[in-house]
Amino acid sequence: MKKRSRRRRKNIFVPIVVLIFCCIFTAMVAYGWQSRKKNVKVADSSKNANETVEVNQSETSSDGEINAISESETDTTAETTTVPASNPGPDEKVVYFTFDDGPWTGTPRLLDILDQYNIKACFFVTAQYMDTEPLINMLKQIKDRGHNVAVHSLTHNYKQIYASVDAFMADYDAMDDLIFKATGQHSTMLRFPGGSNAGYNKAIRPQLLQAVRDRGIVYFDWNSFDGDVEGKRGQELIDQTIKQVNENTHSILLMHDMPNTAFVHDALPTIIERLQADGYKFELLNENTPPKQFAK
Ligand SMILES: [Zn+2]
Incomplete structure:
Protein backbone atom coordinates (compact mmCIF):
# COMPACT_ATOMS: atom_id res chain seq x y z
CA MET A 1 0.00 0.00 0.00
CA VAL A 83 20.27 75.97 -53.31
CA PRO A 84 21.43 76.58 -56.87
CA ALA A 85 23.37 79.81 -57.16
CA SER A 86 22.38 82.32 -59.82
CA ASN A 87 24.58 80.38 -62.23
CA PRO A 88 23.29 76.82 -62.59
CA GLY A 89 25.60 73.90 -63.30
CA PRO A 90 26.45 73.13 -66.96
CA ASP A 91 24.24 70.03 -67.05
CA GLU A 92 21.34 71.52 -65.09
CA LYS A 93 18.34 72.20 -67.32
CA VAL A 94 17.21 75.74 -66.62
CA VAL A 95 14.81 78.09 -68.39
CA TYR A 96 14.56 81.80 -67.73
CA PHE A 97 11.19 83.30 -68.65
CA THR A 98 11.44 86.84 -70.02
CA PHE A 99 8.52 89.02 -71.12
CA ASP A 100 9.09 92.05 -73.34
CA ASP A 101 7.11 95.17 -74.21
CA GLY A 102 4.60 95.31 -71.32
CA PRO A 103 3.10 95.98 -68.98
CA TRP A 104 -0.52 96.51 -69.92
CA THR A 105 -3.89 96.01 -68.26
CA GLY A 106 -3.72 92.24 -69.01
CA THR A 107 -0.44 91.75 -67.13
CA PRO A 108 -2.10 90.72 -63.80
CA ARG A 109 -3.54 87.64 -65.51
CA LEU A 110 0.00 86.65 -66.53
CA LEU A 111 1.20 87.26 -62.96
CA ASP A 112 -1.58 84.99 -61.67
CA ILE A 113 -0.51 82.16 -63.98
CA LEU A 114 3.13 82.54 -62.91
CA ASP A 115 2.05 82.56 -59.24
CA GLN A 116 0.08 79.38 -59.78
CA TYR A 117 3.32 77.60 -60.76
CA ASN A 118 5.54 79.62 -58.41
CA ILE A 119 7.63 80.88 -61.32
CA LYS A 120 9.50 84.20 -61.27
CA ALA A 121 10.19 85.97 -64.55
CA CYS A 122 12.08 88.98 -65.78
CA PHE A 123 9.96 91.72 -67.36
CA PHE A 124 11.73 94.00 -69.85
CA VAL A 125 9.30 96.88 -69.74
CA THR A 126 8.14 99.81 -71.83
CA ALA A 127 5.75 102.74 -71.37
CA GLN A 128 3.82 101.97 -74.55
CA TYR A 129 0.53 100.73 -73.16
CA MET A 130 -0.21 102.58 -69.92
CA ASP A 131 -0.34 106.10 -68.56
CA THR A 132 2.32 107.08 -66.06
CA GLU A 133 0.46 106.53 -62.81
CA PRO A 134 -1.13 103.13 -63.58
CA LEU A 135 2.15 102.12 -65.20
CA ILE A 136 4.10 102.86 -62.02
CA ASN A 137 1.52 100.91 -59.99
CA MET A 138 1.76 97.96 -62.35
CA LEU A 139 5.58 97.97 -62.28
CA LYS A 140 5.42 97.99 -58.50
CA GLN A 141 2.99 95.07 -58.52
CA ILE A 142 5.28 93.04 -60.81
CA LYS A 143 8.25 93.66 -58.51
CA ASP A 144 6.24 93.05 -55.32
CA ARG A 145 5.15 89.66 -56.67
CA GLY A 146 8.80 88.60 -56.89
CA HIS A 147 9.69 89.25 -60.51
CA ASN A 148 12.49 91.38 -61.91
CA VAL A 149 11.76 94.62 -63.73
CA ALA A 150 14.32 95.89 -66.23
CA VAL A 151 14.46 98.35 -69.12
CA HIS A 152 13.37 97.45 -72.64
CA SER A 153 12.58 100.97 -73.86
CA LEU A 154 10.34 103.89 -72.96
CA THR A 155 9.00 104.39 -76.49
CA HIS A 156 10.15 101.26 -78.36
CA ASN A 157 10.49 103.55 -81.38
CA TYR A 158 13.43 102.02 -83.30
CA LYS A 159 14.22 105.06 -85.42
CA GLN A 160 14.14 107.41 -82.45
CA ILE A 161 16.09 105.34 -79.91
CA TYR A 162 18.77 104.16 -82.35
CA ALA A 163 19.30 107.64 -83.88
CA SER A 164 22.32 108.14 -81.61
CA VAL A 165 23.93 106.83 -78.44
CA ASP A 166 22.63 109.89 -76.56
CA ALA A 167 19.10 109.32 -77.87
CA PHE A 168 19.25 105.71 -76.74
CA MET A 169 20.54 106.57 -73.28
CA ALA A 170 17.91 109.33 -72.84
CA ASP A 171 15.17 106.81 -73.63
CA TYR A 172 16.80 104.25 -71.28
CA ASP A 173 17.01 106.79 -68.42
CA ALA A 174 13.38 107.88 -68.84
CA MET A 175 12.21 104.26 -68.50
CA ASP A 176 14.63 103.63 -65.65
CA ASP A 177 13.22 106.69 -63.78
CA LEU A 178 9.76 105.10 -63.88
CA ILE A 179 11.16 101.78 -62.65
CA PHE A 180 12.95 103.61 -59.83
CA LYS A 181 9.74 105.42 -58.84
CA ALA A 182 7.89 102.10 -58.77
CA THR A 183 10.46 99.86 -57.09
CA GLY A 184 13.06 102.13 -55.43
CA GLN A 185 15.74 100.39 -57.50
CA HIS A 186 17.43 101.29 -60.75
CA SER A 187 17.45 98.78 -63.58
CA THR A 188 20.77 97.00 -64.06
CA MET A 189 19.62 94.96 -67.05
CA LEU A 190 18.52 95.81 -70.55
CA ARG A 191 17.03 94.09 -73.53
CA PHE A 192 17.61 96.08 -76.69
CA PRO A 193 14.46 96.45 -78.79
CA GLY A 194 15.03 94.12 -81.73
CA GLY A 195 18.05 92.57 -79.96
CA SER A 196 21.61 93.87 -79.58
CA ASN A 197 22.17 93.23 -83.31
CA ALA A 198 19.01 95.04 -84.46
CA GLY A 199 19.39 96.37 -87.99
CA TYR A 200 18.37 99.83 -86.77
CA ASN A 201 21.40 100.19 -84.44
CA LYS A 202 24.01 99.07 -86.98
CA ALA A 203 25.48 102.57 -87.51
CA ILE A 204 26.06 103.19 -83.79
CA ARG A 205 26.40 99.61 -82.51
CA PRO A 206 30.01 99.49 -81.18
CA GLN A 207 29.66 102.85 -79.39
CA LEU A 208 26.19 101.94 -78.11
CA LEU A 209 27.29 98.60 -76.65
CA GLN A 210 30.31 100.29 -75.06
CA ALA A 211 28.17 103.09 -73.56
CA VAL A 212 25.81 100.50 -72.04
CA ARG A 213 28.72 98.47 -70.61
CA ASP A 214 30.32 101.66 -69.24
CA ARG A 215 27.13 102.31 -67.29
CA GLY A 216 27.39 98.86 -65.69
CA ILE A 217 24.27 97.63 -67.48
CA VAL A 218 24.09 93.98 -68.58
CA TYR A 219 22.18 93.42 -71.83
CA PHE A 220 20.41 90.14 -72.53
CA ASP A 221 19.35 88.72 -75.86
CA TRP A 222 17.75 85.26 -76.00
CA ASN A 223 18.35 81.73 -77.31
CA SER A 224 14.73 80.59 -77.47
CA PHE A 225 11.57 82.32 -78.59
CA ASP A 226 7.88 81.40 -78.50
CA GLY A 227 7.20 82.92 -81.92
CA ASP A 228 4.32 85.06 -80.59
CA VAL A 229 5.08 88.14 -82.76
CA GLU A 230 5.80 85.94 -85.79
CA GLY A 231 2.21 84.73 -85.98
CA LYS A 232 2.53 81.52 -83.94
CA ARG A 233 -0.64 80.66 -82.06
CA GLY A 234 -1.98 77.84 -79.87
CA GLN A 235 -0.40 74.44 -80.47
CA GLU A 236 2.10 75.85 -82.96
CA LEU A 237 3.33 78.37 -80.40
CA ILE A 238 3.56 75.67 -77.71
CA ASP A 239 5.50 73.32 -79.99
CA GLN A 240 7.97 76.00 -81.11
CA THR A 241 8.60 77.03 -77.50
CA ILE A 242 9.23 73.48 -76.28
CA LYS A 243 11.47 72.71 -79.26
CA GLN A 244 13.57 75.85 -78.88
CA VAL A 245 13.95 75.63 -75.11
CA ASN A 246 15.05 71.98 -75.49
CA GLU A 247 17.83 73.03 -77.87
CA ASN A 248 19.62 74.64 -74.87
CA THR A 249 20.48 73.38 -71.41
CA HIS A 250 20.21 76.99 -70.22
CA SER A 251 17.42 78.69 -72.11
CA ILE A 252 16.63 82.39 -72.03
CA LEU A 253 13.10 82.34 -73.43
CA LEU A 254 11.69 85.45 -75.10
CA MET A 255 7.95 86.00 -74.95
CA HIS A 256 5.87 89.16 -75.17
CA ASP A 257 3.48 90.70 -72.69
CA MET A 258 1.27 93.04 -74.69
CA PRO A 259 -2.33 93.40 -75.87
CA ASN A 260 -1.87 91.68 -79.23
CA THR A 261 -0.04 88.68 -77.73
CA ALA A 262 -2.57 88.02 -74.94
CA PHE A 263 -3.02 84.51 -76.42
CA VAL A 264 0.34 83.62 -74.84
CA HIS A 265 -1.47 83.47 -71.48
CA ASP A 266 -3.66 80.61 -72.73
CA ALA A 267 -0.66 78.60 -73.90
CA LEU A 268 1.47 79.23 -70.83
CA PRO A 269 0.17 76.50 -68.46
CA THR A 270 0.79 73.82 -71.12
CA ILE A 271 4.25 75.25 -71.88
CA ILE A 272 5.17 75.25 -68.19
CA GLU A 273 3.89 71.72 -67.58
CA ARG A 274 5.68 70.31 -70.63
CA LEU A 275 8.95 71.99 -69.65
CA GLN A 276 8.58 70.62 -66.13
CA ALA A 277 8.06 67.15 -67.62
CA ASP A 278 11.23 67.68 -69.70
CA GLY A 279 13.15 68.30 -66.47
CA TYR A 280 13.53 72.07 -66.71
CA LYS A 281 13.77 74.28 -63.64
CA PHE A 282 12.54 77.86 -63.79
CA GLU A 283 15.04 80.47 -62.62
CA LEU A 284 14.78 84.22 -62.38
CA LEU A 285 17.03 86.07 -64.80
CA ASN A 286 19.22 88.55 -62.91
CA GLU A 287 22.33 90.66 -63.57
CA ASN A 288 24.60 87.71 -62.64
CA THR A 289 23.02 85.30 -65.11
CA PRO A 290 25.45 84.50 -67.95
CA PRO A 291 23.92 86.59 -70.76
CA LYS A 292 23.20 85.58 -74.35
CA GLN A 293 24.42 88.43 -76.54
CA PHE A 294 24.06 88.44 -80.32
CA ALA A 295 26.44 91.43 -80.68
CA LYS A 296 29.44 92.06 -78.42
ZN1 LIG B 1 10.23 94.75 -77.87
Whole structure:
Protein backbone atom coordinates (compact mmCIF):
# COMPACT_ATOMS: atom_id res chain seq x y z
CA MET A 1 0.00 0.00 0.00
CA LYS A 2 2.75 2.41 1.00
CA LYS A 3 4.59 1.71 -2.20
CA ARG A 4 1.46 2.36 -4.35
CA SER A 5 0.57 5.65 -2.66
CA ARG A 6 4.15 6.93 -3.11
CA ARG A 7 3.93 6.14 -6.84
CA ARG A 8 0.56 7.94 -7.09
CA ARG A 9 2.05 11.04 -5.45
CA LYS A 10 4.93 10.85 -7.91
CA ASN A 11 2.39 10.70 -10.78
CA ILE A 12 0.63 13.85 -9.57
CA PHE A 13 3.92 15.68 -8.81
CA VAL A 14 5.27 15.63 -12.40
CA PRO A 15 2.27 17.34 -14.12
CA ILE A 16 2.14 19.95 -11.33
CA VAL A 17 5.79 20.84 -11.88
CA VAL A 18 5.21 21.01 -15.62
CA LEU A 19 2.14 23.22 -15.08
CA ILE A 20 4.02 25.60 -12.75
CA PHE A 21 6.90 25.78 -15.22
CA CYS A 22 4.45 26.60 -18.04
CA CYS A 23 2.82 29.33 -15.94
CA ILE A 24 6.19 30.92 -15.13
CA PHE A 25 7.27 30.73 -18.78
CA THR A 26 4.01 32.28 -20.00
CA ALA A 27 4.30 35.06 -17.42
CA MET A 28 7.90 35.79 -18.47
CA VAL A 29 7.01 35.91 -22.16
CA ALA A 30 4.04 38.17 -21.48
CA TYR A 31 6.15 40.50 -19.34
CA GLY A 32 8.92 40.66 -21.93
CA TRP A 33 6.45 41.59 -24.70
CA GLN A 34 4.87 44.26 -22.52
CA SER A 35 8.20 45.86 -21.66
CA ARG A 36 9.26 45.84 -25.33
CA LYS A 37 6.02 47.63 -26.15
CA LYS A 38 6.75 50.11 -23.38
CA ASN A 39 10.21 50.83 -24.88
CA VAL A 40 8.68 51.54 -28.25
CA LYS A 41 6.26 53.94 -26.59
CA VAL A 42 9.14 55.72 -24.84
CA ALA A 43 11.05 56.03 -28.11
CA ASP A 44 8.01 57.48 -29.83
CA SER A 45 7.41 60.05 -27.14
CA SER A 46 11.09 61.06 -27.10
CA LYS A 47 10.82 61.61 -30.86
CA ASN A 48 7.85 63.87 -30.27
CA ALA A 49 9.75 65.69 -27.57
CA ASN A 50 12.62 66.40 -29.98
CA GLU A 51 10.21 67.73 -32.53
CA THR A 52 8.63 70.01 -29.96
CA VAL A 53 12.06 71.27 -28.92
CA GLU A 54 12.95 72.16 -32.48
CA VAL A 55 9.72 74.05 -32.98
CA ASN A 56 10.14 76.01 -29.77
CA GLN A 57 13.90 76.43 -30.00
CA SER A 58 13.92 80.17 -29.38
CA GLU A 59 12.01 79.78 -26.09
CA THR A 60 14.09 77.00 -24.48
CA SER A 61 17.58 76.54 -23.07
CA SER A 62 18.47 72.96 -21.96
CA ASP A 63 21.41 71.03 -23.44
CA GLY A 64 19.10 68.93 -25.60
CA GLU A 65 17.54 72.05 -26.93
CA ILE A 66 20.89 73.60 -27.72
CA ASN A 67 21.73 70.46 -29.72
CA ALA A 68 18.47 70.80 -31.58
CA ILE A 69 19.25 74.42 -32.40
CA SER A 70 22.74 73.63 -33.66
CA GLU A 71 21.31 70.79 -35.76
CA SER A 72 18.81 73.07 -37.36
CA GLU A 73 21.56 75.62 -38.00
CA THR A 74 23.55 72.90 -39.75
CA ASP A 75 20.48 72.07 -41.82
CA THR A 76 20.06 75.71 -42.81
CA THR A 77 23.71 75.91 -43.87
CA ALA A 78 23.32 72.74 -45.90
CA GLU A 79 20.24 74.17 -47.55
CA THR A 80 22.03 77.40 -48.38
CA THR A 81 24.85 75.54 -50.07
CA THR A 82 22.56 73.21 -52.01
CA VAL A 83 20.27 75.97 -53.31
CA PRO A 84 21.43 76.58 -56.87
CA ALA A 85 23.37 79.81 -57.16
CA SER A 86 22.38 82.32 -59.82
CA ASN A 87 24.58 80.38 -62.23
CA PRO A 88 23.29 76.82 -62.59
CA GLY A 89 25.60 73.90 -63.30
CA PRO A 90 26.45 73.13 -66.96
CA ASP A 91 24.24 70.03 -67.05
CA GLU A 92 21.34 71.52 -65.09
CA LYS A 93 18.34 72.20 -67.32
CA VAL A 94 17.21 75.74 -66.62
CA VAL A 95 14.81 78.09 -68.39
CA TYR A 96 14.56 81.80 -67.73
CA PHE A 97 11.19 83.30 -68.65
CA THR A 98 11.44 86.84 -70.02
CA PHE A 99 8.52 89.02 -71.12
CA ASP A 100 9.09 92.05 -73.34
CA ASP A 101 7.11 95.17 -74.21
CA GLY A 102 4.60 95.31 -71.32
CA PRO A 103 3.10 95.98 -68.98
CA TRP A 104 -0.52 96.51 -69.92
CA THR A 105 -3.89 96.01 -68.26
CA GLY A 106 -3.72 92.24 -69.01
CA THR A 107 -0.44 91.75 -67.13
CA PRO A 108 -2.10 90.72 -63.80
CA ARG A 109 -3.54 87.64 -65.51
CA LEU A 110 0.00 86.65 -66.53
CA LEU A 111 1.20 87.26 -62.96
CA ASP A 112 -1.58 84.99 -61.67
CA ILE A 113 -0.51 82.16 -63.98
CA LEU A 114 3.13 82.54 -62.91
CA ASP A 115 2.05 82.56 -59.24
CA GLN A 116 0.08 79.38 -59.78
CA TYR A 117 3.32 77.60 -60.76
CA ASN A 118 5.54 79.62 -58.41
CA ILE A 119 7.63 80.88 -61.32
CA LYS A 120 9.50 84.20 -61.27
CA ALA A 121 10.19 85.97 -64.55
CA CYS A 122 12.08 88.98 -65.78
CA PHE A 123 9.96 91.72 -67.36
CA PHE A 124 11.73 94.00 -69.85
CA VAL A 125 9.30 96.88 -69.74
CA THR A 126 8.14 99.81 -71.83
CA ALA A 127 5.75 102.74 -71.37
CA GLN A 128 3.82 101.97 -74.55
CA TYR A 129 0.53 100.73 -73.16
CA MET A 130 -0.21 102.58 -69.92
CA ASP A 131 -0.34 106.10 -68.56
CA THR A 132 2.32 107.08 -66.06
CA GLU A 133 0.46 106.53 -62.81
CA PRO A 134 -1.13 103.13 -63.58
CA LEU A 135 2.15 102.12 -65.20
CA ILE A 136 4.10 102.86 -62.02
CA ASN A 137 1.52 100.91 -59.99
CA MET A 138 1.76 97.96 -62.35
CA LEU A 139 5.58 97.97 -62.28
CA LYS A 140 5.42 97.99 -58.50
CA GLN A 141 2.99 95.07 -58.52
CA ILE A 142 5.28 93.04 -60.81
CA LYS A 143 8.25 93.66 -58.51
CA ASP A 144 6.24 93.05 -55.32
CA ARG A 145 5.15 89.66 -56.67
CA GLY A 146 8.80 88.60 -56.89
CA HIS A 147 9.69 89.25 -60.51
CA ASN A 148 12.49 91.38 -61.91
CA VAL A 149 11.76 94.62 -63.73
CA ALA A 150 14.32 95.89 -66.23
CA VAL A 151 14.46 98.35 -69.12
CA HIS A 152 13.37 97.45 -72.64
CA SER A 153 12.58 100.97 -73.86
CA LEU A 154 10.34 103.89 -72.96
CA THR A 155 9.00 104.39 -76.49
CA HIS A 156 10.15 101.26 -78.36
CA ASN A 157 10.49 103.55 -81.38
CA TYR A 158 13.43 102.02 -83.30
CA LYS A 159 14.22 105.06 -85.42
CA GLN A 160 14.14 107.41 -82.45
CA ILE A 161 16.09 105.34 -79.91
CA TYR A 162 18.77 104.16 -82.35
CA ALA A 163 19.30 107.64 -83.88
CA SER A 164 22.32 108.14 -81.61
CA VAL A 165 23.93 106.83 -78.44
CA ASP A 166 22.63 109.89 -76.56
CA ALA A 167 19.10 109.32 -77.87
CA PHE A 168 19.25 105.71 -76.74
CA MET A 169 20.54 106.57 -73.28
CA ALA A 170 17.91 109.33 -72.84
CA ASP A 171 15.17 106.81 -73.63
CA TYR A 172 16.80 104.25 -71.28
CA ASP A 173 17.01 106.79 -68.42
CA ALA A 174 13.38 107.88 -68.84
CA MET A 175 12.21 104.26 -68.50
CA ASP A 176 14.63 103.63 -65.65
CA ASP A 177 13.22 106.69 -63.78
CA LEU A 178 9.76 105.10 -63.88
CA ILE A 179 11.16 101.78 -62.65
CA PHE A 180 12.95 103.61 -59.83
CA LYS A 181 9.74 105.42 -58.84
CA ALA A 182 7.89 102.10 -58.77
CA THR A 183 10.46 99.86 -57.09
CA GLY A 184 13.06 102.13 -55.43
CA GLN A 185 15.74 100.39 -57.50
CA HIS A 186 17.43 101.29 -60.75
CA SER A 187 17.45 98.78 -63.58
CA THR A 188 20.77 97.00 -64.06
CA MET A 189 19.62 94.96 -67.05
CA LEU A 190 18.52 95.81 -70.55
CA ARG A 191 17.03 94.09 -73.53
CA PHE A 192 17.61 96.08 -76.69
CA PRO A 193 14.46 96.45 -78.79
CA GLY A 194 15.03 94.12 -81.73
CA GLY A 195 18.05 92.57 -79.96
CA SER A 196 21.61 93.87 -79.58
CA ASN A 197 22.17 93.23 -83.31
CA ALA A 198 19.01 95.04 -84.46
CA GLY A 199 19.39 96.37 -87.99
CA TYR A 200 18.37 99.83 -86.77
CA ASN A 201 21.40 100.19 -84.44
CA LYS A 202 24.01 99.07 -86.98
CA ALA A 203 25.48 102.57 -87.51
CA ILE A 204 26.06 103.19 -83.79
CA ARG A 205 26.40 99.61 -82.51
CA PRO A 206 30.01 99.49 -81.18
CA GLN A 207 29.66 102.85 -79.39
CA LEU A 208 26.19 101.94 -78.11
CA LEU A 209 27.29 98.60 -76.65
CA GLN A 210 30.31 100.29 -75.06
CA ALA A 211 28.17 103.09 -73.56
CA VAL A 212 25.81 100.50 -72.04
CA ARG A 213 28.72 98.47 -70.61
CA ASP A 214 30.32 101.66 -69.24
CA ARG A 215 27.13 102.31 -67.29
CA GLY A 216 27.39 98.86 -65.69
CA ILE A 217 24.27 97.63 -67.48
CA VAL A 218 24.09 93.98 -68.58
CA TYR A 219 22.18 93.42 -71.83
CA PHE A 220 20.41 90.14 -72.53
CA ASP A 221 19.35 88.72 -75.86
CA TRP A 222 17.75 85.26 -76.00
CA ASN A 223 18.35 81.73 -77.31
CA SER A 224 14.73 80.59 -77.47
CA PHE A 225 11.57 82.32 -78.59
CA ASP A 226 7.88 81.40 -78.50
CA GLY A 227 7.20 82.92 -81.92
CA ASP A 228 4.32 85.06 -80.59
CA VAL A 229 5.08 88.14 -82.76
CA GLU A 230 5.80 85.94 -85.79
CA GLY A 231 2.21 84.73 -85.98
CA LYS A 232 2.53 81.52 -83.94
CA ARG A 233 -0.64 80.66 -82.06
CA GLY A 234 -1.98 77.84 -79.87
CA GLN A 235 -0.40 74.44 -80.47
CA GLU A 236 2.10 75.85 -82.96
CA LEU A 237 3.33 78.37 -80.40
CA ILE A 238 3.56 75.67 -77.71
CA ASP A 239 5.50 73.32 -79.99
CA GLN A 240 7.97 76.00 -81.11
CA THR A 241 8.60 77.03 -77.50
CA ILE A 242 9.23 73.48 -76.28
CA LYS A 243 11.47 72.71 -79.26
CA GLN A 244 13.57 75.85 -78.88
CA VAL A 245 13.95 75.63 -75.11
CA ASN A 246 15.05 71.98 -75.49
CA GLU A 247 17.83 73.03 -77.87
CA ASN A 248 19.62 74.64 -74.87
CA THR A 249 20.48 73.38 -71.41
CA HIS A 250 20.21 76.99 -70.22
CA SER A 251 17.42 78.69 -72.11
CA ILE A 252 16.63 82.39 -72.03
CA LEU A 253 13.10 82.34 -73.43
CA LEU A 254 11.69 85.45 -75.10
CA MET A 255 7.95 86.00 -74.95
CA HIS A 256 5.87 89.16 -75.17
CA ASP A 257 3.48 90.70 -72.69
CA MET A 258 1.27 93.04 -74.69
CA PRO A 259 -2.33 93.40 -75.87
CA ASN A 260 -1.87 91.68 -79.23
CA THR A 261 -0.04 88.68 -77.73
CA ALA A 262 -2.57 88.02 -74.94
CA PHE A 263 -3.02 84.51 -76.42
CA VAL A 264 0.34 83.62 -74.84
CA HIS A 265 -1.47 83.47 -71.48
CA ASP A 266 -3.66 80.61 -72.73
CA ALA A 267 -0.66 78.60 -73.90
CA LEU A 268 1.47 79.23 -70.83
CA PRO A 269 0.17 76.50 -68.46
CA THR A 270 0.79 73.82 -71.12
CA ILE A 271 4.25 75.25 -71.88
CA ILE A 272 5.17 75.25 -68.19
CA GLU A 273 3.89 71.72 -67.58
CA ARG A 274 5.68 70.31 -70.63
CA LEU A 275 8.95 71.99 -69.65
CA GLN A 276 8.58 70.62 -66.13
CA ALA A 277 8.06 67.15 -67.62
CA ASP A 278 11.23 67.68 -69.70
CA GLY A 279 13.15 68.30 -66.47
CA TYR A 280 13.53 72.07 -66.71
CA LYS A 281 13.77 74.28 -63.64
CA PHE A 282 12.54 77.86 -63.79
CA GLU A 283 15.04 80.47 -62.62
CA LEU A 284 14.78 84.22 -62.38
CA LEU A 285 17.03 86.07 -64.80
CA ASN A 286 19.22 88.55 -62.91
CA GLU A 287 22.33 90.66 -63.57
CA ASN A 288 24.60 87.71 -62.64
CA THR A 289 23.02 85.30 -65.11
CA PRO A 290 25.45 84.50 -67.95
CA PRO A 291 23.92 86.59 -70.76
CA LYS A 292 23.20 85.58 -74.35
CA GLN A 293 24.42 88.43 -76.54
CA PHE A 294 24.06 88.44 -80.32
CA ALA A 295 26.44 91.43 -80.68
CA LYS A 296 29.44 92.06 -78.42
ZN1 LIG B 1 10.23 94.75 -77.87
